[in-house]
Amino acid sequence: MITTNPEFNKPHECVCVKCGKKFIKSPWSGAYSTYKSKSYRYYTPNPMEPDYPDSVPRLVVLCDSCADEELKAGNVSMIMH
Numbered sequence: 001m002i003t004t005n006p007e008f009n010k011p012h013e014c015v016c017v018k019c020g021k022k023f024i025k026s027p028w029s030g031a032y033s034t035y036k037s038k039s040y041r042y043y044t045p046n047p048m049e050p051d052y053p054d055s056v057p058r059l060v061v062l063c064d065s066c067a068d069e070e071l072k073a074g075n076v077s078m079i080m081h
Contacts, residue, residue, distance in 0.1 A: 016063040017043045018070065023063050032067060032076035033057045 014025040017040040023030075037043050037058035045051070052058075059079070062070060070076040 014061045015042055016066050017041070017060045018062055018066040021063050021066075025061060030061050030063070030067070031079055032060050032062055032070070033079050034060050034070075034076045036075055 009027045011024050011026050013022055014030060015022055017037070020042045035054060035057055037060050038054060040060060043060060057077075060076070062076065067076070067078075071078065
């Protein structure tokens with residue numbers, strides 16, 4: 001969902017689920033869909049989300065270098081978030 005609320009359109013600090021590097025993510029980048037989220041070292045499940053089986057895609061945040069590697073390997077799909 002796209003919103004015009006300024007509160008949701010500010011850059012914020014995130015942690016890459018693969019390497020653990022902290023970085024500033026703009027609101028419309030850095031989010032990827034994956035089936036292998038639990039295999040990432042720094043992945044922490046969303047407590048608001050039920051514990052779905054691994055066959056359900058999950059939203060993960062990756063830094064640019066890890067995202068390039070994972071996209072080339074076919075482990076993630078880019079989404080707009």
